[in-house]
Amino acid sequence: MRQKENTTAVALDLPTIPLITARFRGDATAELSVDGEREEFAADSVEALRDAVLTRVTAVAADLGRPVQLTAEDDDGAWLLAVHPDGEIGEEEPLDADPVEQGDVPAPLPAHGAHSAGAYAELDALDAQDAPDVRDAQDAPDGQEAPLGADAPDTQDGPQRTSFLQEQPRTDRAARGWRGFLVRVGLPVAASRSEREERAEVQAVSRHWAGPRTISIVNGKGGANKTPTTAMLASVFARNGGSGVLAWDNNETRGTLGWRTEQAAHDATLQTLLPAVDHLLSPAAQSSELGYFVHHQTADKYDVLRSNPAMLATQQRITTEDFDRLHAVAAKYFRLIFVDSGNDESAERWLRMIDHTDQLVIATTALGEHAEAGALLLEALAQRDERSARLARDAVVVVSQSERTGNRTDARTVAAGFEPLARRAVTIPFDPALHGGRLDFDSLAKPTRRAWLHAAAAVAEGL
Structure with missing residues (x-):
């Protein structure tokens, strides 16, 4: 599944008929409901389970000849997705009680094969907001060592230069649930609150x-x-x-x-x-x-x-x-x-x-x-x-x-x-x-x- 190129209709703009919902359980099973008709799915892995459900929803979209709206739920929350007849996923709207804070999620990149230098520059700029500003490092108080990556001060022995060692900003991309799935198909979605809390506890x-x-x-x-x-x-x-x-x-x-x-x-x-x-x-x-x-x-x-x-x-x-x-x-x-x-x-x-x-x-x-x-x-x-x-x-x-x-x-x-x-x-x-x-x-x-x-x-x- 890929993100749809130049998608303009978010999931909320699609017709709500048929009403399609999918509930993913922790035991690698799921229930799909299409206008009240329920189907059970099981697979060897969560990834295979999601692919099976999305394949079925894609078939519904293909029969109608247009994208359909899918509400997908798992233990991490609920997501509203646009599933297209060719199997691609359009833009999504988070529905869970843990919305991502504004500014945490960069704008979606263009579809596979259509990435542009401008899109990458925009994403880099958003990620850089959390990075330390090394230009101000030389303003460290007297007696304190300048942070790693700071511009070296002028010396009598040679010209000023910038250190090659720079701290890399940490990414906060989702790795599990529907958020993680959307990351893997090209949407740079941030981790949910529960996933961030779990990562912090693992680190502790x-x-x-x-x-x-x-x-x-x-x-x-x-x-x-x-x-x-x-x-x-x-x-x-x-x-x-x-x-x-x-x-x-x-x-x-x-x-x-x-x-x-x-x-x-x-x-x-x-x-x-x-x-x-x-x-x-x-x-x-x-x-x-x-x-x-x-x-x-x-x-x-x-x-x-x-x-x-x-x-x-x-x-x-x-x-x-x-x-x-x-x-x-x-x-x-x-x-x-x-x-x-x-x-x-x-x-x-x-x-x-x-x-x-x-x-x-x-x-x-x-x-x-x-x-x-x-x-x-x-x-x-x-x-x-x-x-x-x-x-x-x-x-x-x-x-x-x-x-x-x-x-x-x-x-x-x-x-x-x-x-x-x-x-x-x-x-x-x-x-x-x-x-x-x-x-x-x-x-x-x-x-x-x-x-x-x-x-x-x-x-x-x-x-």
Whole structure:
């Protein structure tokens, strides 16, 4: 499909008969309605699905011998398109609730084969509005270095010249949904608000901070979703920011993080790691040696330090000193350490975890007893000491809708209840892939993956 050359009729100027609408769903299916007669479409990819629907609409236009108006809807909004009998797409009109701000979208270029130097000059001029004006760079205050790309000042050794290194302006073209499709057929459409927000959150979780960071996922009530929260946050940061992410099971009472994640070619636990701490902290140790003790998640890119759920709690007690030594190893080899806290808030290892924590995450479901336990924990930490109080104030609360029959409103209500206690409260929709079996980010539904990215970005704000 191509943009129509010299199109003068925007979609709104076309006859509204026949009334044609297409609704694209997230599972690569769509429903097309032509004057009330519905057809279902399915394809292996979203691109193939759009092509199939547009081919059908083109046939309608060809039968009528004129362009027709198509209202296309997907998760990013709705668009009014002009579809021509020869299969080309004319100008479009955005209908969604997130209109592009005036001036964000340059005028459409001429059709394929008719691009002119004037059209390109106009587009370059519009893009250049967001670029830094290097002509004023020499006016930087005294004592400050001029920005990259500034004209070099006159010197006694030679004439003035302009640097060859110039900062490139960032483009904000859409890449997904109908906006992205229109970009690919030649219309320079800006990304929607939701796409811009998602890009910003991906950038937030992709950062590398100077020095290691410890994020503790806590709730004194069992079954409050601490383990899935630990695994999903670790996955989002590792998938986007790269290696150096550890998920540590700090539970001495049947911790299940090891059961619900991929096992390496060994069965090592943190008890296996303790005798090797001195060597791993020595200058002679190599980072690859840590592979004897942690379990790498090949798809989700993070590593797991397991507890031993087969042992009684009395057989795997971790003292304050033990925790410090284990944390020293984790901080030497990993940039981000996600700690699944366990349930015993009086245990030495739990209390020492709080002392090492940089960002606190309260994991809870929408059930009242889980939320109440999380709130009581925040209130208790606020009274413990000044540092713990700061952690409580800056905490992120992740409320998961754990019941298939539950209402998403329940999770939002719980999240709203945490607003006076914590910095942020976010919600996660119900997803069967989070309840039983291996925790695998790719197995989640698209809305769930998006919700975990949003939660991880909230955590990143505190690092």
